[in-house]
Amino acid sequence: MRIPILKLHEYLLISIQMELDDMTALQFQEDLLNKIHDTGARGVVIDLTSVDMVDSFIAKVLGDVVKMSNLMGAKVVMTGIQPPVAITLIDLGIVMRDVPTALDLEQGLDKLQQELEV
Amino acid sequence: MAAQTCVDVRNEWDIVSARQLGRDLSKELGFSSVDQARITTAISELARNIYLYAGKGKVCIEPVKDVNRSGLQIIASDTGPGIQDIRKVMQDGFTTSGGLGAGLPGVKRLMDEFSINSSVDIGTEILITKWLR
Numbered sequence: 001m002r003i004p005i006l007k008l009h010e011y012l013l014i015s016i017q018m019e020l021d022d023m024t025a026l027q028f029q030e031d032l033l034n035k036i037h038d039t040g041a042r043g044v045v046i047d048l049t050s051v052d053m054v055d056s057f058i059a060k061v062l063g064d065v066v067k068m069s070n071l072m073g074a075k076v077v078m079t080g081i082q083p084p085v086a087i088t089l090i091d092l093g094i095v096m097r098d099v100p101t102a103l104d105l106e107q108g109l110d111k112l113q114q115e116l117e118v
Numbered sequence: 119m120a121a122q123t124c125v126d127v128r129n130e131w132d133i134v135s136a137r138q139l140g141r142d143l144s145k146e147l148g149f150s151s152v153d154q155a156r157i158t159t160a161i162s163e164l165a166r167n168i169y170l171y172a173g174k175g176k177v178c179i180e181p182v183k184d185v186n187r188s189g190l191q192i193i194a195s196d197t198g199p200g201i202q203d204i205r206k207v208m209q210d211g212f213t214t215s216g217g218l219g220a221g222l223p224g225v226k227r228l229m230d231e232f233s234i235n236s237s238v239d240i241g242t243e244i245l246i247t248k249w250l251r
Contacts, residue, residue: 019134019138021130022133023130027161052151053155053158055159055166056163057162057166084152084154085155087155087156088156091156091228092163092224092227092228093210093221093227094224095225116153
């Protein structure tokens with residue numbers, strides 16, 4: 001299974017809409033970095049609106065892909081984190097440090113635009 | 119209501135199966151979406167621990183009843199190496215895997231009840247319960 005990555009101008013958009021097993025999550029990391037490399041995208045939005053649970057492994061994979069993308073020069077914003085997901089992540093004790101977030105896709109794109117204009 | 123349902127945990131995909139079973143049963147019992155997420159996440163963490171540390175084991179989930187409340191009980195058991203120092207693994211931030219899992223303190227915070235039984239070279243059994251509010 002692969003998570004589709006869409007290109008929109010200089011951005012890449014990803015909406016995660018499937019149950020994330022470890023392999024799919026790791027494959028996504030690789031696919032996203034390759035796509036950034038191939039397209040020269042400057043910004044990425046990863047939308048988690050349809051994700052109903054994030055365990056420590058998925059949190060680590062997502063946090064890592066943000067850092068990896070930053071290394072390549074692309075900014076990433078995570079959007080649409082649902083209330084139950086936010087609550088369980090804090091309960092678990094997971095802090096996603098330095099991960100920019102926004103309420104939804106629209107605000108995520110605004111945030112990227114602001115950051116890239118600076 | 120069905121009795122106990124178990125998922126054997128031997129590989130990464132079994133973690134997903136255990137998680138899905140927890141999600142289905144907690145929804146069926148009428149847990150709030152937040153508690154569904156807590157239960158599903160706790161199961162995912164325990165199943166991952168089994169896969170990472172013991173190689174194989176199982177996760178069993180069953181509805182339970184107390185005098186005046188009902189809930190969901192999860193038993194994660196394995197016949198792996200066991201835990202040397204339970205006090206240590208119950209401290210936040212302790213890890214032997216380089217931080218792959220959130221650890222047992224996190225699981226404890228997600229649930230209402232948590233108990234652990236472990237013997238070196240025999241195995242580990244963790245029992246967690248969430249009560250319906």
